Amino acid sequence: MALTDTKVRAAKVPTGKKSVKLSDGEGLFLFVTPSSKTWKQKYRLHGKESTYTHGKYPAMTLKQARKGCADVKALLSAKTDPNQQKQSDQRAKLAKANAATFEGLSREFIKHKAAVWSVAYTHDSISRMEKHIFPWIGSLKAEQVRAPDLLDCLRRIEDLGFIEAAHKSKMLCGQVFRYGAMIGVCEGDPSQALKGALQARQPVHRPCLKKPKDVGGLMHAIAGFSGTLVVKCALQLSPLVFVRPTELRHAEWKEIDLAANLWRIPASKMKMKTEHIVPLSNQAMAILKEIQFLTGGGRYVFPNIRKPARPMSENTINNALQRIGYDTKTEQCAHGFRGMASTLLHEQGFNTDYIERQLAHKEGNAIKAAYNHARHLPERVEMMQVWANYLDGLRDGATRG
Numbered sequence: 001m002a003l004t005d006t007k008v009r010a011a012k013v014p015t016g017k018k019s020v021k022l023s024d025g026e027g028l029f030l031f032v033t034p035s036s037k038t039w040k041q042k043y044r045l046h047g048k049e050s051t052y053t054h055g056k057y058p059a060m061t062l063k064q065a066r067k068g069c070a071d072v073k074a075l076l077s078a079k080t081d082p083n084q085q086k087q088s089d090q091r092a093k094l095a096k097a098n099a100a101t102f103e104g105l106s107r108e109f110i111k112h113k114a115a116v117w118s119v120a121y122t123h124d125s126i127s128r129m130e131k132h133i134f135p136w137i138g139s140l141k142a143e144q145v146r147a148p149d150l151l152d153c154l155r156r157i158e159d160l161g162f163i164e165a166a167h168k169s170k171m172l173c174g175q176v177f178r179y180g181a182m183i184g185v186c187e188g189d190p191s192q193a194l195k196g197a198l199q200a201r202q203p204v205h206r207p208c209l210k211k212p213k214d215v216g217g218l219m220h221a222i223a224g225f226s227g228t229l230v231v232k233c234a235l236q237l238s239p240l241v242f243v244r245p246t247e248l249r250h251a252e253w254k255e256i257d258l259a260a261n262l263w264r265i266p267a268s269k270m271k272m273k274t275e276h277i278v279p280l281s282n283q284a285m286a287i288l289k290e291i292q293f294l295t296g297g298g299r300y301v302f303p304n305i306r307k308p309a310r311p312m313s314e315n316t317i318n319n320a321l322q323r324i325g326y327d328t329k330t331e332q333c334a335h336g337f338r339g340m341a342s343t344l345l346h347e348q349g350f351n352t353d354y355i356e357r358q359l360a361h362k363e364g365n366a367i368k369a370a371y372n373h374a375r376h377l378p379e380r381v382e383m384m385q386v387w388a389n390y391l392d393g394l395r396d397g398a399t400r401g
Contacts, residue, residue, distance in 0.1 A: 003030065008062050011037060028069040030057065039065040041072055045081055052082045100185050102145050102176070103129075103138030109179040118269045120246035124314070125172055132157050132169055142177070142186040147193040154198060163199050170194060207329065208336030210343045216394035218332060221324040223395060233291040234302045234312060235320045238334060240284045240388050242341040242359070244271065245334040249312040251301040253292075261285055261381075276360045279381040281388035345387060354379050 003024040011032050022030040027042040039054035054068040072082045114122045136153050157166040174191035209215050225232050263278040302312040317334035326332045345355050354376050
């Protein structure tokens with residue numbers, strides 16, 4: 001017999017019993033204990049009997065319980081397990097609640113974009129937010145963050161002298177807010193109100209040595225570096241491969257083909273989203289084989305000394321250059337090895353196409369770009385060996401001098 005509001009209100013556990021079940025039909029019943037009354041429903045799916053909990057009385061009325069019972073039957077008709085659906089809904093609700101804070105929303109957005117962003121860019125993005133944004137506005141609800149709140153964070157970055165980082169942080173925060181608006185946890189993008197509020201971007205200056213005599217002195221100083229083996233090998237390899245610093249520090253052993261003397265950097269790690277092949281000279285191979293004894297059992301060729309599961313710090317090479325006496329703002333920086341190689345290789349008469357391809361610069365021709373990872377590879381293999389020999393010659397000349 002179906003229950004009534006009166007029966008539900010008056011339901012008690014008979015003396016001598018610990019609980020009682022009062023059926024309402026369609027599998028729905030009221031589970032009564034001395035301290036509570038709970039609406040539950042038995043169901044069978046795929047030959048297995050289970051129980052679904054709707055909620056407690058009186059917070060959930062008889063009418064609401066019957067509505068929940070009908071919803072469960074609809075799920076069962078669609079061959080969907082109601083308990084699994086409830087767990088899925090709860091996870092989604094929790095995720096939305098977590099994403100409601102600006103930090104939670106930012107982490108969700110970056111995780112979402114990690115599939116298309118490079119590993120280095122993803123890592124740098126979350127690091128920038130953790131350092132400059134989250135400590136001040138991360139705990140606020142995304143919808144509560146106003147333009148002045150964001151501007152305060154960006155001003156702090158500017159005060160540190162990091163003008164480019166301030167602009168990048170503003171852009172990233174804008175992307176997060178627009179994502180939040182898309183999923184319904186905030187209404188708009190306050191960063192749009194900050195147009196023109198930041199200091200103008202300054203041209204990026206990446207100093208490098210370009211005179212052979214100066215490069216010889218640099219190579220001599222690098223050879224005499226007395227730091228850890230990981231840093232020493234990374235510093236020695238930098239001028240030989242002249243990849244971007246982020247690509248070097250994120251190098252993984254699975255990308256290194258020691259048999260073919262090639263380093264294949266996947267498209268996900270490259271700025272231009274195209275696989276890049278770096279021919280490894282005999283000198284580069286010798287460095288990799290030396291470091292392999294120490295880090296070959298791990299993921300990264302150059303791991304972080306304190307956290308081996310992570311790559312080497314982004315400032316490591318620049319710090320090493322400073323240790324051997326070079327000002328990274330005016331003389332030679334980690335990224336400057338690219339400009340150094342470009343200048344001297346051109347002076348030696350190498351084909352511009354070979355040099356540009358080895359620098360992994362963007363191709364103007366879309367068809368070429370689709371296949372550019374292996375273009376001019378034989379010529380580049382020869383060029384990289386000549387380059388390594390040339391650097392050795394400059395170093396030895398500086399040593400004798």
